[in-house]
Amino acid sequence: MDSCESQDLEKFLTNVDRISELVKELNSGDVVTQEKAVEKADCLVASLEEGKTSKNRINRTVINTSPLCVGRQGNATHMPSESPENFMKALEKDAEKRRKRRQVKEKEANAFKEKGNKAFAMEDYELACKMYTEGLEKLRDMPALYTNRAQALIKLKKYKEAISDCEWALKCSDKCIKAYVHMGRAHLGLKNFTESRLCYKKILDIVPERETLVKDYLTQVDLEEKKALQEETALRELNDGKKEARAILDLLTKLDRPSEHNLYYCGGLELLTQAVKDNTGQTLFRLNNGFSVITGNKDIQSCLTQTSKELHSMDLCVAVLRLWKKVCSGNEENQQLLLQCLSTREQLVLLLTSATLAIQQECFTLVYMYCQTQHGRRLVIENLNLIRMAEILMDCICKGGKSRTRALCILENLAGENKFRIQSRESFTKVFAPPFEHLLDNVAASSQGFLPCLISVIGAMSADEVIINKLASREEFWKSSFSAMGRCASCEYRRILYPLLGLMINIASNQASVIQEYAVVGCKRCVALLSDPDGGIITRAAGLLSVILPKSAAATEEVVKQGVVKKLLKILKVEGQTSSRYSIKAMAVCTASSQQACEELLRLDKRLVTMRKLLGSSDELLVGNAALCLGHCLAVQGAATSLLGTDCVMLLLRHAAGKSKRVDVQKNAAITLGKLCRVEPRHTERLRELSGLEILHSCMKLCQETGGVFTGAD
16 A cells, blocks of 8 residues: 555544534533534534645535634534524435445445455465455545455465555554454564464453464464574674584485495484584484475385385384484474375374384374474374274274384373364264273273373363363273272272272263163172272262252152161261262262251251351351252251251251352241241241341242252353
């Protein structure tokens, strides 16, 4: 955009603001303000017409031929045509014409924008720029045209022009996020790292919730700055004639010879690996086309694809993998260049299955190196065949061997990445679930070394909603999990049992109904674990009970017969927060459906001392379920009478009256208070003393209309 066009747009935007202010003043109820507004409007119209005349040399009619600012007498009588009402009508008429003209221009500009977008998608960036420019000739204040043209200019490496377009987009809309994004990229292209960071950080001023996106942009700036510094240092050492720098260049020159013997390449690669000692060596390798030298050699390629029948081909393959590991370790740019090569991406996954142990282990080590950093994991996820690689890794874990540990570490790192989980959704029930279930079915002492880590991997992947739904719906998973749970408890495989219970709690929280078939067996095993000497095992066993019992009445009946009430009450008296949360919920489920459970609780917890103690807790999850449990017990004859003279009414009233923030806690407390006063009217006297009769009336109504709610985490 030339300087004349820039000035025109500036004037246009300024006049828009001035006219908006005039309209507000003309609509004012203050007569003085209106008169001043008329004067300003006359001045504005006169100045606009004068500008048009000087530019176009054409006379045009103005709204008022005698503007006050030119020579109107202060006491002159206003002509009807000069009244605020007539001025407003003229202004509205003019605004409507402008609106219609703008609609036409917007339609034309959008048509050019679509043409530009198509050209951009076809990677014809010159044509895209041309289309966006023609669109701007139709409509100069359209931010999208500026930002789209800036994006195309960046592709053409015309960074300064791109920055100018972004600045114009921000003049049209100061909250244009794309303008800051592309301006940041353009500054990055110019190696203006500080300016690039400032552009990206300004995005947070507009949309603070985009912190993750901005963090990614800033990381890219850091990587580019690091790359620039490395290249500057490497070139300086090369120009200074340092021996180490020259050695890398000489070795690459010698390796760039075709049709040499495999031993020749093996020796050269070993020497090159030794010569690359630091980031400077890695950078010199990259700047002197090191990757092209290796990947472009047909003899080396045949060894990497394991199709070579030549002697020492396996040794050559190992040598290449070791070199790649050396030149890529800690060097993000080299890591990216290596995986940008299609043949390399395919070879890496293939070599994980090599029959030669040395090749397989070197390949596993290389992939693991990538997976140790966020940047490396992103490259692996975006470039490698994840489904095939996951199949190989799971197969390696099941079969064992020296590569099992590396395979587990790779999966553990990848499982925490959301993109990996998303890409694994379709293949999960084929690639991950069956081998995992097989290992659970065959738990042995040797499993303690690797199975906890694999359980952690499956748990991390279950953070994805699609994956957890699939796993929760698998009958095979529940069968093998409860089977493994039984064997681990009897053989004291604590290293497996603890993480397994955690995974089962997480999966059982899902709404899948298939677990009901195994609920009785599973809950019986949980009850047995409530007497375990390990407090962590007890907590997780109570947790699994709390999520399975609401799904199965048969399981609830069975565990009550097994004496679960006594065990849960013992846990609640110890006051461990997490174990108490799980235990009180399980107790509430039992007392909700079992008269036997209520009677046993009243017999073991005289005057429900433990339940009342939980009502005084600051933990609302405990309070809500304790109130519910207490309400269930009131159905037992004499239970309400036994609470006379206690602080029960006061505690319930406090929560019902709104002390609790959670609605379900207030509801449970209100219902239980209503039940208490209905079953034993003498509690009403205590309620009257506490001035809580109005709350009682609402409680009684709520008690008739609704039931209690199990209190769970938000």
